Amino acid sequence: MWCVVLVVKALRFLAPVMVVLGAAPSDVAIAQTTGSIQRGPSGLPLPRFVSLKGKSVNLRVGPGREYAVSWRYLKAGLPMEIIQEYDNWRRVRDAEGAEGWVFHSLLSGRRTAIAAPWETGKSGKLIAVLSKPQQGADKVAQVEPGVIGAISACDGQWCRMEFSSQNYTVRGWVDQAQLWGAYPQEKIED
Numbered sequence: 036m037w038c039v040v041l042v043v044k045a046l047r048f049l050a051p052v053m054v055v056l057g058a059a060p061s062d063v064a065i066a067q068t069t070g071s072i073q074r075g076p077s078g079l080p081l082p083r084f085v086s087l088k089g090k091s092v093n094l095r096v097g098p099g100r101e102y103a104v105s106w107r108y109l110k111a112g113l114p115m116e117i118i119q120e121y122d123n124w125r126r127v128r129d130a131e132g133a134e135g136w137v138f139h140s141l142l143s144g145r146r147t148a149i150a151a152p153w154e155t156g157k158s159g160k161l162i163a164v165l166s167k168p169q170q171g172a173d174k175v176a177q178v179e180p181g182v183i184g185a186i187s188a189c190d191g192q193w194c195r196m197e198f199s200s201q202n203y204t205v206r207g208w209v210d211q212a213q214l215w216g217a218y219p220q221e222k223i224e225d
Contacts, residue, residue, distance in 0.1 A: 075120035077139075084216050085127075086147040087113045087137075094135035098124030105135050112183055114147045114216035130215045146186040146223060148194065148216025150209065154180035164207035168193035176205040184209075186216065189223040 075081045087108055094106040098121040108129075118134070119126035125142060128134045130152040150162040161177035168190060176198065178184070184198040193208045194217055211217055 075117075076122075077120055079117075081120065082116050082118045084114055084116055084146060084218075085125075085142045086145050086216075087111055087115060088141050088143045092137060092141045094127070094133065094137060096135060098122065098126070098136045100138075102136065106133060110183070112145070112147050112185070114149060114183070115142065117142070146216065147183055148186050148196065148209075148214040150178050150182045150184065150198075151180040151213045152215050156180075162209060162213050164196065164198065164205055164209055166207060168195070168208040172208070175207040178205075186214075186223055188225050189217050189221055191220045191222050194223070 073081045088111065090109060090111045092108045093104040094108065095102040096105050113129070115127040115129055115137070117125045118128055121136075123139045124136045125139050126134060127137050127142075130149050151160070154160045154162075157180065160180055162180060162182075163174050164176040164178060165172040166175050167173075178198055182198060184196040187195040187197060187206075189195070189211055192211055194211050194214055195206070196209050196214075197204060197206045199205075211219065211221075217223065
């Protein structure tokens with residue numbers, strides 16, 4: 036059996052800029068319930084996963100440029116969960132639980148996920164990337180917790196992922212429970 040260990044060090048995704056506590060406006064739009072799917076003013080479901088477009092994105096304490104920057108994200112493709120909408124601003128949450136506001140044009144509908152970020156820092160822990168969406172399938176690679184990959188599809192239990200480094204790209208299936216960027220049992224089509 037051929038196996039590649041994709042050695043990509045998990046990077047700290049957040050670079051502290053300053054922390055200033057502030058309150059968002061009291062008139063922040065609350066999602067409207069339509070059937071069983073909650074939708075924001077944009078008409079898109081809430082919550083939902085997206086990713087960062089740029090390599091440098093400010094997370095603000097409120098929905099506007101006049102609000103202080105609490106964090107700066109330095110990694111394009113980082114998955115984020117939109118939990119609220121206000122005008123052209125999106126309240127997001129990252130894999131570490133940090134929340135704040137990002138301007139909508141800095142976000143992409145491209146789906147990405149982080150391999151088991153809750154395991155980051157645990158020595159020797161690797162996440163299997165399999166050739167087929169089933170337990171016991173051949174490993175095509177292993178990735179360290181915290182590595183970001185692109186989601187091609189999910190069937191509710193497995194996600195077809197693509198992990199890239201400077202030297203090569205690996206494609207395969209990862210247990211959906213080992214990813215932050217896809218909801219449990221969520222299905223994502225090609």
